Structures are given as structure tokens and as C-alpha cells.
Amino acid sequence: MxxxxxxxxxxxxxxxxxxxxxxxxxxxxxxxxxxxxxxxxxxxxxxxxxxxxxxxxxxxxWNDAEGKNTFWHSSAHLMAEAIEAKFPGVKFWVGPPLDNGFYYDIDLGDRKITEDDLTDLEKKMNELAKQNNVFIRAEKAKDEAIAYFTEKGDEYKLDLLQNLEDGNITFYTQGNFTDLCRGPHIPHTGYIKAIKLLNIAGAYWKGDEKNKQLTRIYGITFPTQKELDEYLHMLEEAKKRDHRKLGKELSIYTMNDEVGPGLILWLPNGTIIIEELEKLAKETEEAAGYKRVVTPHLAKENLYLTSGHLPYYADSMFAPMEMDGEKYYLRAMNCPHHHKIFDAEPKSYRDMPYRIAEYGTCYRYEQSGELFGLMRVRCLHMNDAHIYCTKEQFAQEFKAVNDMYLKYFKIFGIDKYVMRLSLHDPEKLGQKYINEPELWLETEELVRNVLKESNIPFVEVKGEGAFYGPKIDVQIWSAIGREFTLATNQVDFAQPRRFKLSYTNQNNEPEIPLIIHRAPLGTHERFIGFLLEHYAGKFPTWLAPLQVKILPISDKFLTYANDVKNTLVKAGVRVEVDERQEKIGKKIREAEISKVPYMLIIGEKEMTENKISIRRHSKGDVGQLSVDEFVLNIVAEISNRKSEE
RNA sequence: GCCGUUGUAGCUCAGUGGUAGAGCACUUCCUUGGUAAGGAAGAGGUCGUGAGUUCAAUUCUCAUCAACGGCUCCA
Missing domain, CATH: 3.10.20.30 (Beta-grasp domain)
Known part of the structure; x- marks a missing residue:
């Protein structure tokens, strides 16, 4: 026993x-x-x-992560069985579970698969699932396994075997399909009751674009049809929150083929949001001792050779313009310009920390396939600033930046994010990262300590640092689940040396400053894209492009409605009157759809009592107030940047 | 950049080898209506762009541009 x-x-x-x-x-x-x-x-x-x-x-x-992972991993095997049945002789790479579903990477040889094939594959998978085929585990010796796949001519599994130790090699078989696999698996295929193959994608072998591209098929399965239906419904709901859809519906931004891909045209509504954000940033930065600067959108080639950006990022910059024998680049980052401002006048320790801020316009030639609504664009407006400080000042300055993030996040009610401490990868020193191993470790420790002392939860990720130093990235996820860096706070120990920046210390000696690059509000493009999804288009009053819509019951009340409007305009409120000869129900419906925070309904009763009836977006009628009372309330709400009434 | 999909009116979408249709939006008229769609009429598209096949292409083929789902990338 x-x-x-x-x-x-x-x-x-x-x-x-x-x-x-x-x-x-x-x-x-x-x-x-x-x-x-x-x-x-x-x-x-x-x-x-x-x-x-x-x-x-x-x-x-099924309710445990381990259960779901196993279920989806087995589903990948089931899909592979169906694929092998439909396309005999194809070769398989790996088929892992994901947070939602699974995929399998396949080398189809000369064959092509299209979305029409997915329906057939689903059918086949359902058929195979119903056979209740048991997953049979078999341990094999390494040479036996090598022999098996050598005979099969499967270079992918042979590659996998290279990294496996003898004695730990297992095969799994269900039905007619056998795969090299660590396991484990669900008891039998009959557990899989609902199957949806989602899409086909190319995926580079081992994630390296220099390698051959395999075909990746994504799918998801569930133990019941009901759960699949719910999942698909949830995907549909998520699409309604997609910033690209909301951006169009709310007339925030547009794009145009003749202007070019990834180049955002901000419509009047979007521009209002941009200006509100800039107002917030300017107030906050002024209070935190930043000075504002303005710099041009381009510079000569040499600036980017000095900064060291060009060798790393030439591919993602717009090609240079040649004028008078000089190459000019549209800037992909603001820092070199700011460094030149630091260097324009001699600095002493008394000038430190020296903080300069600018909503800087940058241009990045993102690969065409990478463009994504407002989240990845080719012209962006960065909430940028650079802090030049002494080593002694660093921790305090870096912490102040983090505190500024948290202050902003509170204003916007942002609570779903992950702080990521992005470190260098020692194996890529000299390629992706400045070859200063000791400075890397030293600054990484500085940043780590700031986070620890501030009690900010964070994760550490190797190989995500900037080329010039470690950073803290704030990671967020779009409505459809893509991950983005919303904000960033970076240390730079490399550029001060390259630009020969210095200040005079107390002993009258030159000293090299540290630089903090920071962008708590990221770029206008990404931040507004994020806010659209975060608020599902229902912006708080201070950010709403239109804050109040006045809805007269009939045109008998237009004069009074316009009086109310003028009072609000004088108080700085963004307000319009719906002067159309439509019924109140229709005016309300359209104001609700356009997500105006306040609707003021005005008719006989309101006019005689010098009042207004207030309807809050998505909440309905909230009663009457005098015009003066309403103005007081809404002005306070706006100036406090309240996120919820 | 790579793999796959899509491109028809301002928006959402239908449709066809014989030069196009719906709903909403828009314009005009009627209606003066109390908390999510009142009625009628009208205007609006060389079917992404270029080439090819054909007597004839929006429809078939190819190329190209853009968007979308991924991969790679993301200062």
C-alpha cells in the first residue's frame, strides 16, 4: 500500500x-x-x-488552470490528428495551450491551407473526439525516438529531441496520431465537446524571422457547447470596445490612404481630448519642477550617430532626406534634441536636477504589418521629458516619476496594468544593448530598489530594456487582448557619455549626469486608444468632447435653450443645442449613442421655473436643478477631473 | 517585411459575367412632440487602384494599395 x-x-x-x-x-x-x-x-x-x-x-x-491547459493541449493533438488525416505527410512543430485556446505550428510543405479548410478540420475533429480515443503514454529511449523520427523524415521533432535528456522522452498516441510530447493529457478525446478553429497565421520557426515560416492554426475548445457560445459572444462584446470601432463611431480620428498608413488625422473630438491631456500634463509637470521646451521634428544624421540610435534603429526610421549634401532624418525619438538643450549652456550641480518636457512629435517607420489603429502608428506625439540628475539624486527623481504615474492612473481609474522592470540580456551585450555590463547591473539594481522601497508590485523581464539602460514599462492589454506598453520610465547611462554631457560638481570638477527618460502618458495615440477602450467610449466629463447636449422639447423653447447654452459656454463647458425638429425620444437616443455625459431637457415646465431637467448618460433622468446650481456642479466636476459622477 | 482574410453609398452590409441594392445617416416638406427611433419625398456609388481574359468585368485572372487576424519587430 x-x-x-x-x-x-x-x-x-x-x-x-x-x-x-x-x-x-x-x-x-x-x-x-x-x-x-x-x-x-x-x-x-x-x-x-x-x-x-x-x-x-x-x-x-476544468475550473483549474492546470485543467484548462491540459484540455487545450490535448485539443491541439486532436487538431493535429485531423490535419494529418486531411493533409497526410505534413510535419508538426509544437502545439501548446494558450491563455485562451491553443495552436499548432505545422509545415505543410507545398500545400496551402485556407479558412475554408478550417470548417472541414472542425468537422473531422468532432468526428475524432466522438471516438473517445484514449491518450496513451509511452516512454521511449532517446535513440529509439531519434530512429522513429529519422525514418519519418521529421526534422522538427528531431530538433526538439536534441534538447531532451535520455530517459525523459515520452510519446502520446490518440487514435491514429502519435506525437513526441511531455504530456499530460485528458483521459480521452470525448471530453472535447465544442470546437472552434479561429484563424490561420504564418509563424516563424522558433520565433525567428530568418527561419522558415510555418503555418499556425489557432483554435479553442470547451467541455460544453454552451461555454463555446459564451466565449464567442464575449469576443463579440470585446470588439464593441475596440478603440478602432469607437474611434470611428465617436468621430475621434480618421486615416486616409493618400496621407499614408499609420498617420493619424485627429478629428475635432479627438483634438479636444488631446488638448485636455496636454493641459493635465503641463499642470502636473510644472508643479513637479519641469521646464517646457520646443524642438524640431528632424535633425541631421550625425545627431543619431552621436546618440547611437541610428545603428540600432535605422530600419524603423523614415529614410533620410538629402538636402545640400546633408542627410536629415525625421526623428524617431526626442532625447537627442533634449540632450542638446541640456548642453547648450554650462550646468553646475546647482542646476540639477534639470527637467525638460515636451509633447514631442516622432516618426517611426513601423513595419506595415505592425500598424494597429491608434496603438501602433508612424507619427506619434509623446508625453516626453528628460531629467538630468546626479547619481545621488537619481533614486528620488526616479521615484517621483513613478509617483507621477500613480497619480495619473488614479485620475484615469487605471488599475489593470502590470509594472515591468525591463532588463538587458547579457547575451546580447554589444548587439542590442550597450556593452557596459557593470553599469547595467548597477542601474538595474538602482531601479529595482526604487520599486521595492515604493512597494510597487512588478515583474522582471530580461531582454526588454532600452539599448541605453533598464526601464520600467507599464503594460496594458487592448480590448482584443494585445499587449502594449502604455507608459515608460527609463534610466540612461549611455547617452550622457556619448553626448559628452557634464555638469560642474561642488569640487569644481566635471561630472557625467544620469538621464531619466519618462513618458507617463505614453503617446497621445496609444493613450487615447487605451482610454477609448478603458472607458468603452464613455469619457468622464472633463475629457468628453461634448460635455452637455441641450435637448429642447420643441422649438418653442429654443431661445431659453440657447440662454442656458450661453451660460454654460461662459463657464467653460463644451455644450451644444439639438435644434432639430425631432421628437425628444429621438434626440435622447442620439445623444445617448454619442455618449454625451449630460443631457439637459428643456420644455414648458423648465422654462417657466428657470430650471433644467438633467439626464445622465446611461443612467437616465436624475431630476431638476436651477441653471446656476447645475453650472456650479459641472464646473466642479470638470475642474476636479472626476472620473465618476 | 512574412502567412491568411477582406475591400460595393458617410456608416453597417446584401448582390450580379450584360455598367448596382437595403437599413441607418444626409437634404426638403409635414408633424411642435416630455426621457432610447413620427411620417413622406429626394439626393448620394465610374463596386480600392491598374492591367489581362471576354462581344461584354463590380463579378473571372494577375499585379498593386489599404485594412483586418496572426508571426516578427516595438527607442
């Missing part, structure tokens, strides 16, 4: 060789039906794998 201990602390005895499934059955049939995979001594095991020694045991169901 062996002792099995359970998560609740209980220990029970079972016969040697019993499986997790049998143990589940011994507890209850209901549990056994739900169990997908087992955790044996914190390793994930097949439920039918014999347990031969004392261990701790957890039983995972």
Missing part, C-alpha cells in the same frame, strides 16, 4: 499502481467525471498513470 496525501491534509492508503482517476472514483463518481489531470508531488500527471509511491495528490478540473 502507498500513502496518498490530499490538499486538505487527509492521508489515505491505496494499492500500489492505482491511478489518479481510480482515486477520484473512490471519492465520488461526480468528481471522477470532472477530473481532467492530476498533480502528483506538484508534477502534472495523466489521470490514468499508475502511482507507485507515497505522494501528495491534487485533482484538477
Amino acid at each position: 502507498i500513502n496518498i496525501s490530499f490538499p486538505d491534509g487527509a492521508v489515505r492508503q491505496y494499492a500500489v499502481g492505482i491511478s489518479a482517476m481510480d482515486i477520484a472514483k473512490s471519492i465520488s463518481e461526480g468528481l471522477a467525471k470532472k477530473v481532467i489531470v492530476a498533480g502528483v508531488n506538484n508534477q502534472i500527471w495523466d489521470t490514468n498513470r499508475p502511482i507507485t509511491a507515497d505522494c501528495s495528490l491534487k485533482l484538477f478540473t
Whole structure:
């Protein structure tokens, strides 16, 4: 007998060789039906794998991440079986589970697959699922496995085998499909009741664009049709929040073929939001001791050779213009210009920290396939500033920047984000990163300490740093799940040296400053894209392009309506009167659709009492106020930048 | 840049080898209406662009541009 201990602390005895499934059955049939995979001594095991020694045991169901991962991993195998049936002789790379669903990377050889094929594949998968084929685990010796795939001519699995140790190699077979696989898997294919293959994509082998491109098929499966339907419905709902859709519906921005891809034309409504954001940034930065500067959008080639950007980023800059034998580049970043401003006049320690800010316009030639609404564009307006400081001042300055982020996030009600400490990758020193290993470690530790001392939760990621230093990135996810850096706070120990920047210290000696690059509000493009999705288009009053819409019941009340409007305009409120000869129901409907925060309804009653009836967007009628009271309230709401009434 | 998909009116979309249609929006008229769509009439498109096949192309083929779903990239 062996002792099995359970998560609740209980220990029970079972016969040697019993499986997790049998143990589940011994507890209850209901549990056994739900169990997908087992955790044996914190390793994930097949439920039918014999347990031969004392261990701790957890039983995972669909409701556990382990259950879902296994379910989707098995689904990838099921899809591979269907693909192999439809396209015999194709070769498979890997087919992992994702946060939502799974994919498999396939080398189709000369064959092509189109979206029409997906329906066939789904059909085949359903057919195979219904066969309740058991996933059979087989351990093989490495040379045996190599022989198997050599005979098959499968260079992909042979490549995988290279990195596996002998003695740890397992194969899984379900139905007619056998794959090299660590496992584990669901008990049998019949668990998969609902299948949707989502899309086809090219994916470079091992994620390297120099490698061959494989075909990747994405799919998702569920234990019930209902859950699949709900998932697909959720995707549809997410699309309604997509900033590209809202940006069009709310007339925020547009693009034009003749202007060019990735070049945003801000419509009047979007421009109002831009100006409100700039107002906020200017107030905040002025209070924090920043000075404002203005610099040109382009510079001669040499500036970017000095900064070191050109060798790293030439491909993502617009091609240079040649004038009078000089090459001029549209700038992809503002920092070199700012460094020249720092250097324009001699600095002493008394001038430090020296903080200069600018909403800088930059141009980046993003690859055509990378453009994405407002989130990835080719002309962007950055909430940029550079802080030149002494080493002693660094921690305090860096922390002040982080605090500024948090202040902004509070204003916008941003709580779903991840702070990422982006570090260098030692293997890419000299290629992607300035070759100063000690300065890297030193500044990374500085930044880490600031985060720790501020009690800000963060994750560390290697290989995401800027070429000139480590940074903190604020990661967010768009409505459809793409990840973006919203804001960034970076240390730079490289450019001060390259630009020979210095200040005079107390001992009358030149010293090299540190630089902080920071953009808490990111770029207008990305930030407004994010805000559109964050608020689902329902901007708080201070940001709403139109804050109040006055809706007269009939044109008998137009004069009074315009009096109210003029009072509001004088108070600095953005207001319009709906003067059309439409019924009030229609005027309300259209104001609701355009997401105006306040609707003022004006008719006989209001006019005689010198009042207004107030309707809040998506909340309905909230009663009457005198015009003066309403003006006081809304002006306070706007000036406090309240995010919820 | 690469793989796949799409491109018809301002928007959302239907449709056809014989030079186009709906709903909403827009304009005009009627209606003066109390918290999410009152009625009628009208105007609006060389079907992304270029070439080819054909007696004839918006429809088929190719190229190209752009957008979308991914990959790669993201200072």
C-alpha cells in the first residue's frame, strides 16, 4: 500500500499502481467525471498513470488552470490528428495551450491551407473526439525516438529531441496520431465537446524571422457547447470596445490612404481630448519642477550617430532626406534634441536636477504589418521629458516619476496594468544593448530598489530594456487582448557619455549626469486608444468632447435653450443645442449613442421655473436643478477631473 | 517585411459575367412632440487602384494599395 496525501491534509492508503482517476472514483463518481489531470508531488500527471509511491495528490478540473491547459493541449493533438488525416505527410512543430485556446505550428510543405479548410478540420475533429480515443503514454529511449523520427523524415521533432535528456522522452498516441510530447493529457478525446478553429497565421520557426515560416492554426475548445457560445459572444462584446470601432463611431480620428498608413488625422473630438491631456500634463509637470521646451521634428544624421540610435534603429526610421549634401532624418525619438538643450549652456550641480518636457512629435517607420489603429502608428506625439540628475539624486527623481504615474492612473481609474522592470540580456551585450555590463547591473539594481522601497508590485523581464539602460514599462492589454506598453520610465547611462554631457560638481570638477527618460502618458495615440477602450467610449466629463447636449422639447423653447447654452459656454463647458425638429425620444437616443455625459431637457415646465431637467448618460433622468446650481456642479466636476459622477 | 482574410453609398452590409441594392445617416416638406427611433419625398456609388481574359468585368485572372487576424519587430 502507498500513502496518498490530499490538499486538505487527509492521508489515505491505496494499492500500489492505482491511478489518479481510480482515486477520484473512490471519492465520488461526480468528481471522477470532472477530473481532467492530476498533480502528483506538484508534477502534472495523466489521470490514468499508475502511482507507485507515497505522494501528495491534487485533482484538477476544468475550473483549474492546470485543467484548462491540459484540455487545450490535448485539443491541439486532436487538431493535429485531423490535419494529418486531411493533409497526410505534413510535419508538426509544437502545439501548446494558450491563455485562451491553443495552436499548432505545422509545415505543410507545398500545400496551402485556407479558412475554408478550417470548417472541414472542425468537422473531422468532432468526428475524432466522438471516438473517445484514449491518450496513451509511452516512454521511449532517446535513440529509439531519434530512429522513429529519422525514418519519418521529421526534422522538427528531431530538433526538439536534441534538447531532451535520455530517459525523459515520452510519446502520446490518440487514435491514429502519435506525437513526441511531455504530456499530460485528458483521459480521452470525448471530453472535447465544442470546437472552434479561429484563424490561420504564418509563424516563424522558433520565433525567428530568418527561419522558415510555418503555418499556425489557432483554435479553442470547451467541455460544453454552451461555454463555446459564451466565449464567442464575449469576443463579440470585446470588439464593441475596440478603440478602432469607437474611434470611428465617436468621430475621434480618421486615416486616409493618400496621407499614408499609420498617420493619424485627429478629428475635432479627438483634438479636444488631446488638448485636455496636454493641459493635465503641463499642470502636473510644472508643479513637479519641469521646464517646457520646443524642438524640431528632424535633425541631421550625425545627431543619431552621436546618440547611437541610428545603428540600432535605422530600419524603423523614415529614410533620410538629402538636402545640400546633408542627410536629415525625421526623428524617431526626442532625447537627442533634449540632450542638446541640456548642453547648450554650462550646468553646475546647482542646476540639477534639470527637467525638460515636451509633447514631442516622432516618426517611426513601423513595419506595415505592425500598424494597429491608434496603438501602433508612424507619427506619434509623446508625453516626453528628460531629467538630468546626479547619481545621488537619481533614486528620488526616479521615484517621483513613478509617483507621477500613480497619480495619473488614479485620475484615469487605471488599475489593470502590470509594472515591468525591463532588463538587458547579457547575451546580447554589444548587439542590442550597450556593452557596459557593470553599469547595467548597477542601474538595474538602482531601479529595482526604487520599486521595492515604493512597494510597487512588478515583474522582471530580461531582454526588454532600452539599448541605453533598464526601464520600467507599464503594460496594458487592448480590448482584443494585445499587449502594449502604455507608459515608460527609463534610466540612461549611455547617452550622457556619448553626448559628452557634464555638469560642474561642488569640487569644481566635471561630472557625467544620469538621464531619466519618462513618458507617463505614453503617446497621445496609444493613450487615447487605451482610454477609448478603458472607458468603452464613455469619457468622464472633463475629457468628453461634448460635455452637455441641450435637448429642447420643441422649438418653442429654443431661445431659453440657447440662454442656458450661453451660460454654460461662459463657464467653460463644451455644450451644444439639438435644434432639430425631432421628437425628444429621438434626440435622447442620439445623444445617448454619442455618449454625451449630460443631457439637459428643456420644455414648458423648465422654462417657466428657470430650471433644467438633467439626464445622465446611461443612467437616465436624475431630476431638476436651477441653471446656476447645475453650472456650479459641472464646473466642479470638470475642474476636479472626476472620473465618476 | 512574412502567412491568411477582406475591400460595393458617410456608416453597417446584401448582390450580379450584360455598367448596382437595403437599413441607418444626409437634404426638403409635414408633424411642435416630455426621457432610447413620427411620417413622406429626394439626393448620394465610374463596386480600392491598374492591367489581362471576354462581344461584354463590380463579378473571372494577375499585379498593386489599404485594412483586418496572426508571426516578427516595438527607442
